Amino acid sequence: MHTDLPPTGHPLADTVARFAWLIPVLPLLGFLANGFLSLHAAATPGPADPSAGGNHHGDHGGHAAAHHDHGHEDGHHAERHPAAGFVSLIGPGVLLAAFGLTIAVFFAMRGAGEGMHAPFVMTLFQWMPTGSLSLDVAFQLDQLSMVMMLIITGIGTLIHLFSVGYMQDDPGYPRFFAYLNLFVFFMLILVMGASYPLMFVGWEGVGLCSYLLIGFWFSEQANADAGKKAFIMNRIGDFGMLVAMFLLFANLGTLSYEGVRAGAAELVFGGALVTAICLFLFLGATGKSAQIPLFVWLPDAMAGPTPVSALIHAATMVTAGVYMIARSATLFSLAPVAQLTVAVVGVLTAVFAATIGLKQWDIKKVLAYSTVSQLGYMFVGVGVGAYTAGVFHLMTHAFFKALLFLGSGSVIYAMHCAYHATHNYADAQDMRNMGGLKAFMPVTATLMWIATLAIAGIPPLSGFVSKDEILAAVFARTHHSTLAEATWLGIPGSVVLYGIYALGLAAALMTAVYMTRMMLYTFHGPNRTGEAERPHLAEAPWIMTGPLVVLGILSAVGGFVNLPKLFGGGMAEILHHWLEPVVGEATLQVTLGETPHLSHATEYALIGTAVAIAVIGIALAWTRCKPAALVPAAEAPAEVGLEKTLANKWYVDEAYDRAVVQPTLGVSRTVLWKGLDTGVIDGLFVNGSAYLMRGLGWVGSQLQTGRVGTYAWVLVLGAVAILSAFSFR
Amino acid sequence: MLAESLLLSAVLFTIGVVGVLTRRNAIILFMCVELMLNAVNLTFVALSTLYGATGQVFVIMVMTVAAAEAAVGLAIIISIFRHRQTVHLDDINLLKG
Amino acid sequence: MTYDLAVPSQLLAALLPDLTLMGGAILLLLAAAWRPESDTHQRLIGRGAMALVVLTMGSVIATALRGATVTDGPIAMDGFRWTMDLVILLGALGTIAISTEQHARDGIKHPESHVLVLFAASGMMILAAARDLMVIFLGIEIMSVAVYVLAGLNRRSARAAEGALKYFLLGAFATGFLLYGMALIYGATGETRLQEIVTALIRHSLALDPMFLIGMGLLLIGLAFKVAAVPFHMWAPDVYDGAPAPIAGFMAASVKAAAFATFLRIWYETFYSVYGLWANAVAWVAIITMVVGNVVALSQTNIKRMLAYSSIVHSGYLLVAVTAGTAVASGAVAFYLMAYTLATLGAFAVVGAMQPVGETDAPIASYEGLWTVRPWLAVGMAIYLLAFLGFPVFGGMGFFAKWYLLSAAIASPGRLVLISVIVVLTSVISAGYYLSIIRAMFMKPRAADAPEIPAAGPLTRTVLVVAAVLIVALGILPGQITPLTARSGFAPHPVDPTLLSIPAQP
Amino acid sequence: MNAVLQGTGYNGWVLPVLLALPLLGAVTVAVQGIGARGQDALVQMQQARRTALLFFVAEAVLSLGLWWSVDVNNLAWQGLVDLPWIPQWGIRFTVGLDGIALMLVLLTTLLMPLAVLGSWTSIRERTHSYYALLLILTTGMLGVFMALDLVLFYVMWEVMLVPMYLIIGVWGGQRRLYASLKFFLYTMVGSLLMLVAIVWLGLLAGESTGAPTFSYDAILQMSRTTQVTGAFWLFGAFALAFAVKVPMWPFHTWLPDAHVEAPTAGSVILAAIMLKMGTFGFVRFAVPLFPEVAMHPTVRAVILALAVIGIVYGALVALVQPDVKKLVAYSSVSHLGFVMLGIFAMTVEAMQGALMVTISHGISTGALFLLIGMLYERRHTRQLADFGGIAKVMPVFAVMLTIVALSSIGVPGTNGFVSEFLVLLGSFTTQPVHAVIAATSVIFAAAYLLWAVQRVIYNPLTKLENQALKGFDLNWREIGLITPLLIGILWLGVYPKPVLQKTEAAAARLVRAVDVAVSNARRVGGQP
DSSP: OSSSSSSSTTTTTGGGGGGGGGGHHHHHHHHHHHHHHHHHHHOOOOSSSSGTTTTOOOOOOOTTTTOOOSSSSTTTTTTTOHHHHHHHHHHHHHHHHHHHHHHHHHHHHHHHHTTTTTEEEEEEEEEEEEEEEEEEEEEEEOHHHHHHHHHHHHHHHHHHHHHHHHHTTTHHHHHHHHHHHHHHHHHHHHHBBBBBHHHHHHHHHHHHHHHHHHTTTTSSSHHHHHHHHHHHHHHHHHHHHHHHHHHHHHHHSOHHHHHHHHHGGSSSSOOHHHHHHHHHHHHHHHHHHHOOTTHHHHHGGGSOOOOHHHHIIIGGGGGGGHHHHHHHHHTTOOHHHHHHHHHHHHHHHHHHHHHHHHOOOBHHHHHHHHHHHHHHHHHHHTTTHHHHHHHHHHHHHHHHHHHHHHHHHHHHHHHHHHHHHTTTSOOTBBBBOOGGGGTTOHHHHHHHHHHHHHHHTTTSSSHHHHHHHHHHHHHHHHHSSHHSEEEEEEEEHHHHHHHHHHHHHHHHHHHHHHHHHHHHHHHSOOSSOOTTTGGOOOOHHHHHHHHHHHHHHHHHHHHGGGOOHHHHHGTTHHHHHHHHEEEEEEEEHHTTTTTOOOHHHHHHHHHHHHHHHHHHHHHHHHHHGGGOOOOOGGGGOOOOHHHHHHHHHGHHOOOOOOIIIHHHHHIIIIIIIIIIIEEEEEIIIIIHHHHHHHHHHHHHHHHOOOOOOHHHHEEEEEEHHHHHHHHHH | HHHHHHHHHHHHHHHHHHHHHHHBHHHHHHHHHHHHHHHHEEEEEEEHHHHHHHHHHHHHHHHHHHHHHHHHHHHHHHHHHHSSSOOOOOGSSSSOO | EETTSSSSSHHHTTTTTHHHHHHHHHHHHHHHHSSSHHHHHHHHHHHHHHHHHHHHHHHHHHHHHOOOEEESSOOOSSHHHHHHHHHHHHHHHHHHHHHHHHHHHHHHTTTTHHHHHHHHHHHHHHHHHHHHHHHHHHHHHHHHHHHHHHHTTTTOOHHHHHHHHHHHHHHHHHHHHHHHHHHHHHHSOOOOBHHHHHHEEETTTOTTTTHHHHHHHHHHHHHHHHTTTTTTTTTHHHHHHHSSSHHHHHHIIIIIHHHHHHHHHHHHHHHHGGGGHHHHHHHHHHHHHHHHHHHHTOOOOOOOHHHHHHHHHHHHHHHHHHHHOOOOHHHHHHHHHHHHHHHHHHHHHHHHHHTTTTOOOOOOGGTTHHHHHHHHHHHHHHHHHHHHHHHHTTTTTHHHHHHHHHHHHHHTOOOOOOHHHHHHHHHHHHHHHHHHHHHHHHOOOOOOTOOOOOOHHHHHHHHHHHHHHHHHHHHHOOOOTTTHHHHEEEEEEEOTTTOOEEEOOO | OOOHHHTTTHHHHHHHHHHHHHHHHHHHHHHHHTTTTTTTTHHHHHHHHHHHHHHHHHHHHHHHHHHOOOOOOOOSOEEEEEEEEEGGTTTEEEEEEEEHHHHHHHHHHHHHHHHHHTTTTTSSSHHHHHHHHHHHHHHHHHHHHBOHHHHHHHHHHHHHHHHHHHHHHOOTTTTHHHHHHHHHHHHHHHHHHHHHHHHEEEHHHTTSSSSOOOOOHHHHHHHSSSOTTTTHHHHHHHHHHHHHHHHHHSOHHHHHHHHHOOOOHHHHIIIIIIIHHHHHHIIIIHHHHHHHHHSSHHHHHHHHHHHHHHHHHHHHHHHTOSSSHHHHHHHHHHHHHHHHHHHHHHHHHHHHHHHHHHHHHHHHHHHHHHHHHHHHHHHHBBGGGGGGOOHHOHHHHHHHHHHHHHHHHHHHTTTHHHHHHHHHHHHHHHHHHHHHHHHHHHHHHHHHHHHHHHHHHHSOEEEEEETTTOOOOHHHHHHHHHHHHHHHHHHHOOOHHHHHHHHHHHHHHHHHHHHHHHHHHHTTTTOO
């Protein structure tokens, strides 16, 4: 294996790309600095003898449990963190630097042009060299990772800036930025790593940061629970990733992307092996990207601070699964059954999550289910082999969903400030407590409307373009593709694809409905916040609205990156061409070697349908949702029937709890621990044999009666035994 | 003649053993042991018809030893009688377990 | 040189160490009777007895170094005899050393007690040497009669008297069996000398003669009684319990050593030629002894009784060596008895030191928290117990004793693997009770109302230290004495294939 | 570095000195203890711990040279010292290292000073005895890893038992009497049978020459060239002894009790080092000496099944433990299952992974126990229900606990990941089903540890006792003793190559030898 940094001969070798390893290292340095500041300020090393102090009680601490307003329980009692200024520089600073470097690398790569047909792999050092395994810490720069890096560092920078305002009074300010920096580091590792294990490092690393950030306000049990749940759900997926890696290594003997890509040629098309690999990979994706059946953690993850929701649980981390499938396009294209599985799960998730989104009252929960739903879309895209479309939707979604989350953060911030001013403990995230906010925060309202229309699919906003491309791809695949020819659970592939298309439209309809509903309840109608609080409602400071504006622009025009040929002319399919070297071959394999082609009429029809669905959805919501009729959360009546089921998320959490969690705990506790461990092994065998011995000993000592007669009898019996042994042979 | 003598001594020995097993008085028990020893002596003496004097030497030795043993034994029995006012063996069971 | 035992002067020379001890003991007995009983006199005689034992040891070593051998006859002169003599004398020396001080504390003022120990020791030495049934009988009786008296030494104690009575009655009873066995063997073969017996066996093909077989069985019973093998062990706990601690130690150590010496002698020189006849029986006795001894020991609350069962167990282990029946095995027995004697002396010295004045009861509970008040006693006791357990380094020689034994068993022609496994598995049970004492000493707090433990006297302390140091030192460097034990091993009479073939092992 | 060391003949004397130094320390501490009797307990404590630490640090420094001086690629034993011990019985004092033993020796010597620092203030009674026992224990553990004579090995193996028995029984918790006895007896059952096996092997090895020999090399040679009589039973005896120590399910129940009741240093040593002696035993003795038995399909299947059961079972039972030490104990059962899986998968990758687990489990679980001990000193409880919100008052502690827990969970970037990944990856090629089942433990591990971490440091800070911990965060000593472990966790996670290279040659050699033996056996057609 090469240990020198840049491989010579590659067009990127002598460019700024040599320093690409700095891109993840910068956030890592930020993490170290912020982490140190966080600990340094918080730590007060104890006395030399710790046990001396354990027993006396100080007079502090009595107030800790008294508050339970959401999240910032201590936030307003504490002064700003002493290191806050410094942290505000470092935290976003390193991201900005990384973003700058990424752009430089991007231009270098663009400059390389056609020469960039092979990825630029730079090996930093050997990681686990043993036996036949040769695993390096190596980064891979290619078009796909470039896109992801731009999204991560770009949107990451914006969200970091937003956080400077949003988190300013939090006592854990440096800790927050430390985690955020660390997250970016791992996310970059995830997309830059040149092998599956290194991707897995990032994969689990972002999960870890997600865990830490969800539980950022760990003093509330619910938050800590949510973090843990996210981690464990992700681990279930990671199990799939691991198995997929084992399968790859056992059969191809390598784990690097390039090795797998080369080795994939030996795999049998549609064979059990490649299907298994892909399905296990996809299991990993369902965990990270919150798909059925592992989606339940994402809504709970909203317990974290809102910028976290925006960055991790909308724009970047949760899309890692999509990235992974795009990255493994070579493999997936060999396994149509697995692809169909991906697409079916994706579309089911999209619909299912959308139904739940219809009835949520928590503004962030609406967005969370929306995210799950949109991720489903992306999986439909990559599932049907339209890798570019999936990645494209990933990108536009990153724009508008980040905007929506940050906007909601801005709303929550305003609500929270208002409630805090009056010491009201009402829920700052419940839409029933909002209403009419556009009067108080017009910038936020406007920007969020842009994002809403984008996600609903109103042309020419970014969401429309990307979503349409996915649906068009599904439709195109129904004929003349490996997918259409495959059968999935006995159903012909083309039928499945039609079904996916129909469900995709249904999801789109519901998306338009619940997003409009959310906007109406939040920004329109009368204000329900409360008389005393109303004067305190105001727009957030510029450091928060600034990033919103940028994202608003991106949400609006992001679609131009990959306009369909129909409209784009010379500007069409830029992303498609850009990603061609990475996924082009795999896409072609799905479409049987031909560029998919739909007639213009069909394309117009599809676009028309999609737009009509979006408009109907918005109109439906507009007519059915009456903000004026809402009452604040505290006075709201309980839901009944289907509404209740939806509001309670189809009781999936409860079902998992009853079907999996409680049985596992119960069996572990009563059967394995108390029963088998304490009862059988320890009780019966270990202690049992000890008691048996003791009991026998007691019996033996009872024979020792103390009477000579007994002794003589025993002696003679022994004598008789021995003599008979000697006599009767 | 030899066979009969040996048989007799075996019977005597057995009687001694049975006596030890059934009697509970320390003195009588000890007498039964002596009976056993004497049964053995009888064996030795009877065998000397076959093998010569060795057996008789043995008998002398046994008798000497038995006398010493008797002296010690009786002293011990007296000692226990002093403590317990009895030589009934079923009553002498301080030590057990 | 070779002594001709038919020549009286040479016979005396061959018996020099034994005669030294006996003669000296008679003189000491006279000296003991010379003055009225008193503590000083008792101590004085004790010193004298110790000096005599040392002298005898010297004479044993001197005779051994001369490398003399004997013609076939009633006594042997070989490494095994000398080693066993030293083991026996070591036990006697330690016993006398401890008991001079213990007796002073318990108010036992009989100076003749030490002389009795000497007489017993001389009987034992005869046993180590004897190769003639008559001499063996004599040795056993000299030893036993003295020990009967010693068991009841504490005349003010009803328990002691009871122990002595039981020992005496059962001992005499078992002697009857032993003697009858000798008579029958004599009857079958017409010989009392061990070598002659085997010659006669082979010459007349007497192996399956019922008289011989029953005689052998009776002999086994008598010896099994002396070594306290199950089911002939019942006397041991009661007698140890009643006897003063040093005497109990003497019984556990030296009596057992002597009994095994003669056991081994008889079996090796005679009965090994008919190995298949008795191997199963002895093996089963060994197994039953190991199992029963260990299991019953678990339920003991009195440390002396526990140690009694422990000594029963060790008989079981040693019987494994008898079953193995090789030169290695007899060396192993010598080594084992050496380690065992040291540990037993030490353990009973501690028991004596711990025993409240005038009481013979020694509950394990009274050892609780010993470490906090008498740390050296506790550490010493731990070493002795771990030696019993056969634990390496901390139990020193105990481990290599067991090691030696296992090697002998496994290397024996019969490959006694199964029985070796039983040895180690029952050892695990024994850990249960040995550790319970260590636990009491180290891990439990000393009760507030626990009686004060008087400081041990200088002699007791010496015994404790010497025993512990020897156990540990020879446990770390056993190579220092393995040449000795290897030389003291003697090969059994070869199995005579004409007599019978070796049947399968249990 | 190596040149400097060789200049002093380092390799020629270092191993015996490493064994002797702790003993010397034990004697020194004991003598000091006798001298200090009757003095104030505090004075005694300070004196004893200072002396002990001095010896442990000296030992650690001395042993560091091995990193450079041991040539792991050399087929010969490194640092070999071979002296006669008991010539009549063919027992020799032979010590030497290969790459595997090297890492375990270093783990021991480097961890022991930390264990001492971990009991710095918590052991207040009979301190001299405590430290003397710790020192003796160290000799025993090092001896096990170094011994190349089977009897020496056995002696060292047993020697550790008594100090540990006393450490648990004297300085332990509420149920220390029960736990210590259980620990002792459990271990003894296995090891005594091994003793019988060792005797047998030695005699067999000596049959050709007439004198028994217990030299590892000679016995290995014999096992390669001849059909060992009773190999199945011999393997069984060795395997049982090691399985108890590992501990493999279902021989594990001593571990939770021993862990819970032992004082902090005891738990650390138990988990970090003593359990590894079991797996080391498999790698050094049970498998290489009886390859065709170990690799016999049935035997192998049983052991693999037990390993996998242990992995899953340990994790599931850990999930429901209310006592945090017990939780970690069951997690050890789970982790050690990985080692067994790795060993019996018999691929270089898995073997290397198994060796990595032994090291990284030592570091991570050692650190966990140290941290739990620190918390215990402050709160005098180990019940998870009694904690909550500690991160608020002890942020440094919280950070360290989190990192250590993550390493134990096996998050990439930590040692835990590298080791488990290698085990699973390597096992998958030969034992796919086992590997997949074992891989589920990544889920359970996250569940039980994160849940525990949550209940300790997160959640609301409601209990007054916990609130009172404010101002009692870790002190510099405690930070200082955890930090090296944290460095180890990250180092092995990010750049395990140096360690992997140390063990590579030995692992590969073992796998190759076993393969050869198995194929030979198959060719001969003689399945045991």
